Amino acid sequence: MTIRNLKLIGLFAALLVLSSFALAADEYQIDPAHSSATFTVKHMVISNVPGRFGSVTGTIVYDENNLANSSVNAVIKTATINTDNESRDKDLKSPNFFDVEKYPEITFKSKKIEKRGDQLVALGTLTMKDVSKDIELPFELATLKSARGTRLGVTASTKVNRQDYHINYNRTLDNGGLVVANDVKIEISVEAKPVKTTTAK
Numbered sequence: 001m002t003i004r005n006l007k008l009i010g011l012f013a014a015l016l017v018l019s020s021f022a023l024a025a026d027e028y029q030i031d032p033a034h035s036s037a038t039f040t041v042k043h044m045v046i047s048n049v050p051g052r053f054g055s056v057t058g059t060i061v062y063d064e065n066n067l068a069n070s071s072v073n074a075v076i077k078t079a080t081i082n083t084d085n086e087s088r089d090k091d092l093k094s095p096n097f098f099d100v101e102k103y104p105e106i107t108f109k110s111k112k113i114e115k116r117g118d119q120l121v122a123l124g125t126l127t128m129k130d131v132s133k134d135i136e137l138p139f140e141l142a143t144l145k146s147a148r149g150t151r152l153g154v155t156a157s158t159k160v161n162r163q164d165y166h167i168n169y170n171r172t173l174d175n176g177g178l179v180v181a182n183d184v185k186i187e188i189s190v191e192a193k194p195v196k197t198t199t200a201k
Contacts, residue, residue, distance in 0.1 A: 025063040028152050028192035030074065032057055035190035037076050041162075042181035051092075053106075054080035060152060060192045064143070070113045072122055072154075074190070076106040096169040103129045108137070122156070128165040135160070149194040157187045 035056040040048050055077035063069035078100040081092050093100045110124035111134070122137040139156035161182050162168075170180055 025061050025066075025069045026150070027195045028060040028062060029195050030056060030058045030060065031191045031193055036188070038187045040185045040187075041183075049083065051081060051083035053077065054082060056188070056190060058190075059195070060154070060190075062152060067113050067115055067120075072108070072110045072113075072124070074108045074188070078104055078106055097167050099129065110137075126160070129167065131165045133164060151194075152192040153190070154192070155187070155189045157185065159183055159185050 032055060037053040037056050038050060039052070040050050042048055053076045056074060058072065058074035060073075061069070061071045078098045079093060081089060081098065081100075083089055083092065092098055095102070105127075107127045108122075108124055109127075110122045112123045114121045114123065120139050120141055122139055124134065124137065125132050126135045127133075135158065137156050137158050139154055142153040144151045144153070162184050163182050
């Protein structure tokens with residue numbers, strides 16, 4: 001067998017591996033109408049103030065037979081922030097906090113999906129303002145199979161320090177406490193549906 005034939009066999013084998021991955025891993029689109037990103041932050045040390053972002057989009061690649069082939073890429077539009085207080089929302093959109101005109105998106109892009117015992121974890125990069133940091137995002141996954149295809153439900157939660165992402169503005173109380181705490185609890189709940197494919201004519 002010649003070296004040329006060996007190279008052809010190797011190339012054929014690589015194509016088979018790639019094609020088997022494509023068949024095994026399905027792509028899903030996050031459904032904004034059934035998805036949300038919420039957060040909670042302590043105010044003046046004594047109470048918790050909730051908020052939410054009105055736009056969560058992105059894609060999920062899911063392989064139920066091999067979780068390592070799965071991935072997620074999510075995008076949150078910062079201008080959709082809402083805390084049910086017009087004055088506060090205006091401040092949050094300003095350069096004091098999210099600076100939405102300069103930084104219109106918060107993104108999370110996974111690098112690896114792991115299962116640790118019963119816990120699923122997405123390891124990836126969270127980008128907010130001009131900062132990108134690797135984080136671990138524990139999540140739960142549910143699936144619903146129907147005649148229209150499989151739907152995914154993903155819920156995740158984590159805690160980040162807003163100062164790490166250059167959201168630095170704050171005031172200090174007389175007792176030394178912060179008007180707005182540094183730690184922010186984030187909860188994400190998304191529903192994803194299969195990406196529609198069209199047959200070439």
